Amino acid sequence: MFKDIEHLIRLAVFIVIAVVAFVVLRAAVVPRSFGQYGHYRGAAISEVAARPIAYAGHEVCEGCHTDVAEQKKQGKHVVVACEACHGALASHADDPTSVTPAKLDTAILCARCHEANSAKPKLFPQVVTADHSGGIACDTCHQPHKPKIEDEKPSAGGKK
């Protein structure tokens, strides 16, 4: 039918080889989970989720430190999570004996929340630390887990 049919056969063979090479290379290069949920690698989601946690969460702390949890319930700091002040302590929860929390400097720590600032909500308890305590550590007078001083006189300074 055709003269010199081998030209066409050669071309067809070349195209078949190219298509096969493309399919094989694509299968080898594109990760298997690409396109699982969309135009991205589906496995990346579980890779992000596999990161270890640093903050244990206050429920974990309260599992052991029941005395502190009870004490906090009596004061306004009940809403403040343990790690808000004590820092990330999932490592301590995993291994309570060898990892112990550092002692905190309340003169710096308390001021972060309670130093007076015009941008803070008006009802939030604020003090000017220089006038209120002169920079001494807050836990000299206040118990941080239950900060209200019971026999506090109204004139003791610091607006409520």
Next chain:
Amino acid sequence: MDITRRHLILLLPAAAVAWKYVVAGTPEASPNYKISEHWWSMLIDIPKCIGCGSCVRACAQENEVPDGYFRTWIERYHVADWKIERPEVESPNGGKQAFPPNEISGGKNFFVPKLCNHCADSPCTQVCPVGATFVTPDGVVLVDKSYCLGCRYCVQACPYGCRFINPKTSTAEKCTLCYHRITKGLTTACCEVCPTGARQLADLRNPNDPIHEFLKTHTVQVLKPHMATGAKVFYNGMDGSVR
């Protein structure tokens, strides 16, 4: 048929390729987590924020955010009288060490915590040329570190300035909404440590989440609604001056 040396040489690479696919199965980080049952968002109650910087410090520690870069940060706004279009905004070190007392009196002063808005129609994922950033089926915008080229398209595309290039890995980085925590049933690090409850993680696909009642009964806004990004970080009591 006897397996000759020639057969073996041909078989071995094929077997190696096949084995690679067997072991590359998706690792299951949290087996009880159903990705289709969640649609994550966050609620920020501006009248409750005291600008203490706990969220910024917790985020940096939980996610090893390099110094000077922020996945979440706090801005202090000062709006003088009627100048709603000219607010003075400051954020010293992202508010990480709280804010120095301000001497400005008069006008309006308040704090605005910022983070990735985990937009449903996010501009950042649309510009990624390689599919390295994406919205997950549970509504979190994530970055695939091993795919990211560091081209910075997404950094420019984000209207909220929530992305940066990590100087160590040279890849794009952003808030993951603590994806490694929320898939384990925990809240995000920032919400965990917020002492006033100004930040709350919310699941819009959970009909029992208190977010639904809150959204119904409060004056809630998202940042830059005119950008139509489908932002999912809801701000309660936000002043019109907030950008």
